[in-house]
Amino acid sequence: MSSAIPVIVPVITIDGPSASGKGTVAQLVAARLGFHYLDSGALYRIVAFATLQKNIAWNNAQGVSECAKTLNIEFVNEQVFLNGQEVSNEIRTEAIGKGASQVAVHPPLRAALIDMQHAFCKAPGLVADGRDMGTVIFPKALLKVFLTATTATRAKRRYQQLLDKGQPANYEHILQDLQERDARDQSRASAPLVMADDAILLETDNLGISAAVDTILRNYQHKICK
Numbered sequence: 001m002s003s004a005i006p007v008i009v010p011v012i013t014i015d016g017p018s019a020s021g022k023g024t025v026a027q028l029v030a031a032r033l034g035f036h037y038l039d040s041g042a043l044y045r046i047v048a049f050a051t052l053q054k055n056i057a058w059n060n061a062q063g064v065s066e067c068a069k070t071l072n073i074e075f076v077n078e079q080v081f082l083n084g085q086e087v088s089n090e091i092r093t094e095a096i097g098k099g100a101s102q103v104a105v106h107p108p109l110r111a112a113l114i115d116m117q118h119a120f121c122k123a124p125g126l127v128a129d130g131r132d133m134g135t136v137i138f139p140k141a142l143l144k145v146f147l148t149a150t151t152a153t154r155a156k157r158r159y160q161q162l163l164d165k166g167q168p169a170n171y172e173h174i175l176q177d178l179q180e181r182d183a184r185d186q187s188r189a190s191a192p193l194v195m196a197d198d199a200i201l202l203e204t205d206n207l208g209i210s211a212a213v214d215t216i217l218r219n220y221q222h223k224i225c226k
């Protein structure tokens, strides 16, 4: 009788605050390794977007988590679909980002999204980006990275991103929003944004995207070969 050999799926987690560059870096690392990519923030953004459409208040823990359970969420390449409708741009606004941070404080919502996140863990591997990837969702990840930068650097980046997209931007408002979002994400009782004890710290103030990607790939190589 032959017993099936379990497939071992390597996971790299990249956590950090908003606008730290983790999304871009995580996608590039996933592409270089041919791994799947999980943008966990998109899930919280979709919930904020869907509840706003249904007039469910973001501070209504039960309403928000019940609504999340009914959503059909699909990621196709870089596009995000909610119940068959593309919402990639709609979920990327500053208002929805703020809403995502507000709905994310609710433990029943976080619990409702766990299986969906674990389902991304498929061969040949996964790069998962978010706030609690290395601490809660994939605590046994092979490599954990905490990517960060000062609030001023992140606010400047966000400001430039909005200008590049032709959207209105006010640096002072962006800075204040980031500070509020950091405070909420770091202080919530359930799965707060903290660096895992076994994560490597990458500060990107003076580190370009490709240098960050190379550093992560070097650390990954080190993990699998040594």
Ligand code: DC
Pocket: 018, 019, 040, 041, 042, 044, 045, 097, 100, 101, 104, 129, 130, 131, 132, 133, 181, 185
């Ligand atoms: O990474 P992002 O900016 O798209 O995330 C939006 C919000 O979602 C963030 O402010 C907090 C929440 N979030 C979370 O609580 N846990 C995650 N793993 C990812 C995002």
